[in-house]
Amino acid sequence: xxxxxxxxxxxxxxxxxxxxxxxxxxxxxxxxxxxxxxxxxxxxxxxxxxxxxxxxxxxxxxxxxxxxxxxxxxxxxxxxxxxxxxxxxxxxxxxxxxxxxxxxxxxxxxxxxxxxxxxxxxxxxxxxxxxxxxxxxxxxxxxxxxxxxxxxxxxxxxxxxxxxxxxxxxxxxxxxxxxxxxxxxxxxxxxxxxxxxxxxxxxxxxxxxxxxxxxxxxxxxxxxxxxxxxxxxxxxxxxxxxxxxxxxxxxxxxxxxxxxxxxxxxxxxxxxxxxxxxxxxxxxxxxxxxxxxxxxxxxxxxxxxxxxxxxxxxxxxxxxxxxxxxxxxxxxxxxxxxxxxxxxxxxxxxxxxxxxxxxxxxxxxxxxxxxxxxxxxxxxxxxxxxxxxxxxxxxxxxxxxxxxxxxxxxxxxxxxxxxxxxxxxxxxxxxxxxxxxxxxxxxxxxxxxxxxxxxxxxxxxxxxxxxxxxxxxxxxxxxxxxxxxxxxxxxxxxxxxxxxxxxxxxxxxxxx
Amino acid sequence: xxxxxxxxxxxxxxxxxxxxxxxxxxxxxxxxxxxxxxxxxxxxxxxxxxxxxxxxxxxxxxxxxxxxxxxxxxxxxxxxxxxxxxxxxxxxxxxxxxxxxxxxxxxxxxxxxxxxxxxxxxxxxxxxxxxxxxxxxxxxxxxxxxxxxxxxxxxxxxxxxxxxxxxxxxxxxxxxxxxxxxxxxxxxxxxxxxxxxxxxxxxxxxxxxxxxxxxxxxxxxxxxxxxxxxxxxxxxxxxxxxxxxxxxxxxxxxxxxxxxxxxxxxxxxxxxxxxxxxxxxxxxxxxxxxxxxxxxxxxxxxxxxxxxxxxxxxxxxxxxxxxxxxxxxxxxxxxxxxxxxxxxxxxxxxxxxxxxxxxxx
Numbered sequence: 048x049x050x051x052x053x054x055x056x057x058x059x060x061x062x063x064x065x066x067x068x069x070x071x072x073x074x075x076x077x078x079x080x081x082x083x084x085x086x087x088x089x090x091x092x093x094x095x096x097x098x099x100x101x102x103x104x105x106x107x108x109x110x111x112x113x114x115x116x117x118x119x120x121x122x123x124x125x126x127x128x129x130x131x132x133x134x135x136x137x138x139x140x141x142x143x144x145x146x147x148x149x150x151x152x153x154x155x156x157x158x159x160x161x162x163x164x165x166x167x168x169x170x171x172x173x174x175x176x177x178x179x180x181x182x183x184x185x186x187x188x189x190x191x192x193x194x195x196x197x198x199x200x201x202x203x204x205x206x207x208x209x210x211x212x213x214x215x216x217x218x219x220x221x222x223x224x225x226x227x228x229x230x231x232x233x234x235x236x237x238x239x240x241x242x243x244x245x246x247x248x249x250x251x252x253x254x255x256x257x258x259x260x261x262x263x264x265x266x267x268x269x270x271x272x273x274x275x276x277x278x279x280x281x282x283x284x285x286x287x288x289x290x291x292x293x294x295x296x297x298x299x300x301x302x303x304x305x306x307x308x309x310x311x312x313x314x315x316x317x318x319x320x321x322x323x324x325x326x327x328x329x330x331x332x333x334x335x336x337x338x339x340x341x342x343x344x345x346x347x348x349x350x351x352x353x354x355x356x357x358x359x360x361x362x363x364x365x366x367x368x369x370x371x372x373x374x375x376x377x378x379x380x381x382x383x384x385x386x387x388x389x390x391x392x393x394x395x396x397x398x399x400x401x402x403x404x405x406x407x408x409x410x411x412x413x414x415x416x417x418x419x420x421x422x423x424x425x426x427x428x429x430x431x432x433x434x435x436x437x438x439x440x441x442x443x444x445x446x447x448x449x450x451x452x453x454x455x456x457x458x459x460x461x462x463x464x465x466x467x468x469x470x471x472x473x474x475x476x477x478x479x480x481x482x483x484x485x486x487x488x489x490x491x492x493x494x495x496x497x498x499x500x501x502x503x504x505x506x507x508x509x510x511x512x513x514x515x516x517x518x519x520x521x522x523x524x525x526x527x528x529x530x531x532x533x534x535x536x537x538x539x540x541x542x543x544x545x546x547x548x549x550x551x552x553x554x555x556x557x558x559x
Numbered sequence: 560x561x562x563x564x565x566x567x568x569x570x571x572x573x574x575x576x577x578x579x580x581x582x583x584x585x586x587x588x589x590x591x592x593x594x595x596x597x598x599x600x601x602x603x604x605x606x607x608x609x610x611x612x613x614x615x616x617x618x619x620x621x622x623x624x625x626x627x628x629x630x631x632x633x634x635x636x637x638x639x640x641x642x643x644x645x646x647x648x649x650x651x652x653x654x655x656x657x658x659x660x661x662x663x664x665x666x667x668x669x670x671x672x673x674x675x676x677x678x679x680x681x682x683x684x685x686x687x688x689x690x691x692x693x694x695x696x697x698x699x700x701x702x703x704x705x706x707x708x709x710x711x712x713x714x715x716x717x718x719x720x721x722x723x724x725x726x727x728x729x730x731x732x733x734x735x736x737x738x739x740x741x742x743x744x745x746x747x748x749x750x751x752x753x754x755x756x757x758x759x760x761x762x763x764x765x766x767x768x769x770x771x772x773x774x775x776x777x778x779x780x781x782x783x784x785x786x787x788x789x790x791x792x793x794x795x796x797x798x799x800x801x802x803x804x805x806x807x808x809x810x811x812x813x814x815x816x817x818x819x820x821x822x823x824x825x826x827x828x829x830x831x832x833x834x835x836x837x838x839x840x841x842x843x844x845x846x847x848x849x850x851x852x853x854x855x856x857x858x859x860x861x862x863x864x865x866x867x868x869x870x871x872x873x874x875x876x877x878x879x880x881x882x883x884x885x886x887x888x889x890x891x892x893x894x895x896x897x898x899x900x901x902x903x904x905x906x907x908x909x910x911x912x913x914x915x916x917x918x919x920x
Contacts, residue, residue, distance in 0.1 A: 126912070355799050378802030388800070396796040409786060410801045418783040 056119030058083045058240050059104070059209060063113035066099050073099040074110070075264040081209070086231065086241040088251040088272060090284045091261035092456070092484040097244050100261070101211050104242070105137045106130040131157065136207030138198045138215050146187040150180060154201050165204075172200050175230070188316050193342050199227075210234070213244045214482055228254050248277035248485075260284055281485055296520075296537075298332055304473050304504035305329040305352075305386075306367040310374075312351060312358070320344040322351070325530040327523055329473065334495060334505040335533065336519030338512060339548050341478075344528040345508045346391070349477045352506070353388045354378035368473065382414065385472035389463050391481060391508075393455065397462040400451035404443060404461060405432040407450050412465055431468065439464035440490070456487030463491055467498055474498060477508040492518050512541055512548075524548055566909035576907045580900065581853050581864065587899040592892050601882045609882060610874035610892070622753070622761035623873045624866070626831050629768045630655070630823035630840070632865035634847035636775040637819025639856040641812035643779065644788040645795075648813055650696065650711025651820040652844025653718030654689040658821025659828045660722055660730075661688035663835040666748035667730055667741050677747040681825050682767075689821015690814040692718065697813040701806040707813065715844070726837055741835035749829050764826040769862075771819070776858040788812060820844060841872075842890070849897050868893075 061079040065072070074096045081087055091097045102108050104115065106124035114121050117133055124130050127137075144153050151166045158165060166182040173180050173196075180189075180196045189197070199215055212231075216224045231241060231254060243255055251258060252272045260268040260283045268283045275283075305328070312322040322344050329335045339345060350356040351366065351374075358365060358374035366374040368384045378388075390396045398407045408431050409417060417428045432446035439460040443453055450458060459479070466474060479495065480488035496518050499505050508525075509515055515522055516536060524531040524547035531552035534543070592610065593603035614620045634651045641648045662681035669677070695714060699705040723739075732742045750762035779785040791798040791808040798805065827839050850868050854860030875889035 353800065354802065377804070378800065380802075382802065390800060392796065395794050396800045399790050399794040399797045401793050402790075406786070409783070410790065410797060413783055421782050421784060423781055423783055423786065 055083075056116075057081060058085075058118060060116040061100075061104070061113065062116065064100065064103060064110045064115070065112040066096075066103060066108065066110050072264050074103070076113070077261075077264075077266055079259060079266070081240050081242070083208075083238045083240055084235045085257065086235050086243055086255045088255040088258040089242055089244045089261065090251070090258055090280065092284060092486055095261040095484075096264040097261055098213070099264075101137065101213065101242065101244065104130070104209075105135060105211060131205060131207075134206075134208035135211065136202035136205050136209070137211040137213070138195070138202050139213055144186045144194055144197060147185070149183050149185050150189075150197050151182040153186060153197065154182075154204065157201065158204050168204060169200055172203050188319055189342075203230075208239060210239060210241045211244075212241060215243075216245065216247065216250060224250070248280045251280065252277060284485065300331050300502075302331065302369075303328040303367075304331050304369060305475075305506060307352075308365055308367075310348075310351065310365045312347060312356070314347060320347040321528045322347055323528040325528075327530060327533065329504040329506050331472070331502045331504045332499060333520040334499050334507055334518055336515040336522045336536070337506070337508045337525050337530070338515045338522055338544055339510065339525035341510050343525045345477065345525055347528075348525070348530075349388075349390065349475065349508060352475050353386075353390070354381050382411065382469075385470075387411065387466040387469050387471035387474050389459075389466050389474070389476040389479065391478040393458045393462055394451060398450040398458065401449065403447045403449055404436065404441075404453075405429060405446040407461070408432045408435060408446075408465055410465075412469060415469055431465075435461060435464040435468055438468070439494070454483075455481075456483030459483050459491060460487060463494060467494060471498075471503055473504045473506070475506045475508075478511075479507060479509060480511065480514060481509075488514075512544060515544070516541060524552060526552065564911050564913055566905070567912050568909055569907075577855070580903045580907055581855070581860070583903045584853065584896060584900040585867065587903070588892060588895040591895045591899070592888075595891065595895075596878075596882075596884055596888065599884065601878070601884055605882055606878060606884075609878040610871050613877055614870045614873040619759060620873055620877075622759035623876075624869045625753075625761040625765050626869075627872045628866045628869035629765045629830075630826055630843045631847050631850050631868050632862055633768045633771060633823045633826070634816075634820050634843055635850040635854060635861045635865055636772055636858060637816040638847055639851040639854070639858070639861060640775065640779065640785070640788065641816045642851055643792050643856050644808050644812050645792040646809055646812040647708045648693060648696070648711050648816040649708055649848065650693060650714045650718075650844070651816060651823075651847055652840060652842065653711070653715035654692045654817040654820035655824040655827070655840055655844050656715075656718040656722050657692040657824070658685035658689035658817075659824030659835065659839050660718075660725060661685060661821075662825045663730065663741060663744075663828055666744040667835065670742045670745055672745055673747055675747050677745070678750065678829060681748060681829060682822055685821040685825035686818040687821070689819070689824065690817040692821070693813040693817025694810070697810045700809050700813075707809070711813075722835075722839070723837060726835055730835055732834075739837050743834050744829065749833060750826070760831050762830050764830055767822075767826075771822075772858050772862055775861075779858060784811070820847075846872075846893055849893055849900070853896065853900055868896075 057080045059081040061077055064074050064077040066074040077100060089097050103110050104124065106126045106129050109125065115124055122133065124133070151162050151169060154169060155162060155165055169182040180193055180200065186194065195215070202210060216227060235241065243251070245251055255272045258270045258272045258280065259266055260270065270280060270283060272280065307325055307327050310322055310325045314321045320342065325348060327335065337345060347356065351358065354377055357376070360375040363374040364372040368381060368386055371384060373381050373384065394400050399410065405428055408428060409423065412431055415431065417424055417431060429446060435441070436443065436446060441457050441461045441464065443457060453461065463479070476495065479491050492514065495505055495507065507519065519536045521533040522536050522539065522544060523533050524544060526548065531547050589607060589610065593606050596606045597603045614624050634655065638648055638651055662685040665677060665681050665684060692714060693711065696707045696710040699710050700707045726739045726741065730741050732740060750764045753759065753761045753763065787798065787803040788808050788811065790801065791803055791805060795805065823843060824839065828835055832839065846868060850861060850865045854864035871892055872889055875884065875892060878884045879886055879888060
């Protein structure tokens with residue numbers, strides 16, 4: 048947007064921002080200008096330099112070259128506290144909350160005020176923006192989705208002039224997205240500018256005034272998202288049209304691979320998610336999607352299925368793999384039966400952050416002949432890692448790359464590749480494309496469909512409705528620890544599933 | 560908080576700076592001890608010479624260094640395997656004592672024996688009993704989630720009291736004029752000396768230690784079991800996801816640590832001491848914790864760090880007599896090594912930043 052002569056200078060200007068890590072250029076001479084009240088989308092694939100640029104604006108790191116101009120004055124944003132003082136707030140993609148203390152205590156670390164007062168304001172903001180969260184809940188008991196809500200609230204409490212949002216909607220249900228957008232538009236009308244990172248092109252077209260596209264650290268284009276189509280935006284971003292997953296009609300066999308019958312679980316953590324009489328069946332050759340806003344029991348279900356939480360032995364038959372009762376067995380036992388898992392936390396659960404990709408392969412692939420007589424077979428380990436990296440197009444500096452150095456999308460491709468190479472009979476995957484760019488997400492979905500076509504039974508837990516519809520054959524919805532009956536993905540509308548996500552299947556069930 | 564300083568995590572930590580940590584630690588600890596002992600009237604350069612050069616200046620002193628290095632390295636190898644898995648065994652001193660006490664029963668029962676299997680049997684008994692003693696902590700940890708730090712620490716005291724009771728009772732030499740010590744062990748209960756003349760005390764236990772260090776190296780770098788322990792230490796959720804049992808990790812690491820310490824106990828009674836007596840170790844079990852960390856929890860690093868620590872032990876012993884340092888000098892030096900190690904390691908991972916007074920509410 049152009050500034051009229053005589054008007055106040057832009058709120059934020061970036062001039063020639065360059066940031067290098069060794070020989071790798073994360074940001075290469077980036078220019079950007081943002082007016083008050085403007086919502087600007089930052090588009091780009093993972094590794095395009097979006098996060099680096101945002102961290103520079105928020106003072107987490109310093110640019111090697113270039114300057115930041117705030118309200119017409121050159122500023123040195125040397126730390127996040129300087130940024131906050133200027134009026135810059137940031138909602139992180141990776142959460143920056145302390146696990147051992149409560150929501151309100153976390154917020155009190157950056158926002159002045161007594162705890163009771165803050166609790167009051169939190170509840171108020173939570174209601175205002177539809178971001179439901181209990182101020183006194185300890186953070187370790189919160190789901191990923193709830194943690195992000197806390198991050199958003201924390202920023203809103205500081206009445207920022209510029210808000211940096213790193214994929215804020217990825218964990219919100221559809222109607223809350225609209226509610227949040229209402230809030231963001233209201234903030235925009237009051238003059239708050241926003242930098243909005245998202246992979247959801249429809250959202251960007253809906254919300255943003257302008258869009259800046261980054262590719263390989265450089266600004267490669269700008270667009271008016273209201274006039275451009277999603278396909279045009281995607282092309283700008285990845286340099287080619289996005290492929291959608293080929294998805295032929297499933298041909299499931301009738302023998303169930305994974306059977307869950309009347310599974311209830313009382314979570315000993317009072318703030319954890321419990322399950323209430325969950326039943327479902329997954330057959331070889333089909334993808335069953337579980338939709339629902341996270342925090343409704345999905346992570347507990349995933350851990351019960353993987354064996355990270357184990358049932359009492361008298362309940363073991365509530366979870367069956369083919370005809371074996373496995374509810375009380377160790378994860379290793381279930382893997383022996385041909386079940387593999389891709390959990391939602393890629394870093395720290397699906398991989399060891401400080402270890403190389405080669406060593407991370409061993410985590411679950413040690414069964415695939417990588418260990419003999421207790422000794423690690425380095426050759427086989429390297430071969431497995433290499434075929435995983437090349438087969439999934441994992442962009443890294445090879446198998447010796449440290450897991451935490453990979454972008455989210457590449458790490459997810461690595462994890463999925465590892466689990467697929469194990470030739471599972473059942474694959475259980477949570478949030479397969481959470482926070483990864485469209486190119487990687489499309490590939491992940493295609494791989495899941497391909498795997499299904501080889502006769503693998505796939506259970507996919509995801510909050511992205513589009514994804515559920517794109518590749519599932521049958522859909523369940525999870526709400527408050529209960530699981531809806533399944534519906535055929537091809538004969539149900541997004542609105543129906545959206546209503547079920549708000550818990551309306553109970554009525555449907557009763558009516559039926 | 561009104562202004563001040565804070566530690567901020569560095570985004571990148573170079574391998575070179577991590578390798579520099581032990582070196583910086585040594586230099587600072589040496590400088591610190593020169594200053595500190597200088598205040599006590601010892602000429603600083605003399606202290607430096609005594610601590611570092613003198614221990615290597617004669618065959619006798621080198622032999623003493625070997626005697627002290629053996630238990631330090633052995634215990635540290637065992638502890639490091641636990642520390643890598645974040646299992647904190649602070650009870651190596653007690654495990655050493657129990658290992659020595661249990662093994663001593665054999666030569667005390669058969670003081671005239673000439674059976675050459677006696678030493679191997681004692682080594683086995685020492686390892687099993689040391690492991691069993693550490694196993695108490697493992698059982699309490701896995702059954703009741705009792706902190707292994709507290710349990711192993713307290714078991715040290717119990718081990719000492721058991722030693723005192725037995726050495727004043729059933730294991731006391733009846734012909735020993737009521738001294739609290741056992742009979743002298745027969746030659747078959749002793750590690751063979753490295754030199755035949757009987758002047759040098761260094762014995763074959765150092766070969767056992769080097770051999771077990773190689774085993775430790777293979778274990779942590781080549782075996783799947785060692786890998787699972789490391790995963791458990793670095794990322795417990797990933798271990799749980801992969802199905803590596805946390806309980807098993809607690810058991811394995813404590814049993815290994817206990818066995819190593821118990822074997823080190825046998826090394827003392829079957830080496831320089833030659834009998835059971837109330838004082839078996841000048842705190843090897845605790846000093847080995849420092850050795851393990853100084854060695855970067857890596858078997859090769861531990862070999863070097865243990866040797867260095869033994870040199871300083873011997874040097875300080877000499878300095879106590881010759882330069883008139885207080886008897887606490889070696890412990891003070893160890894303390895300085897630990898503090899400087901922790902400080903330099905922290906500064907490698909974090910940097911100090913000034914906090915603006917108005918930046919925080």
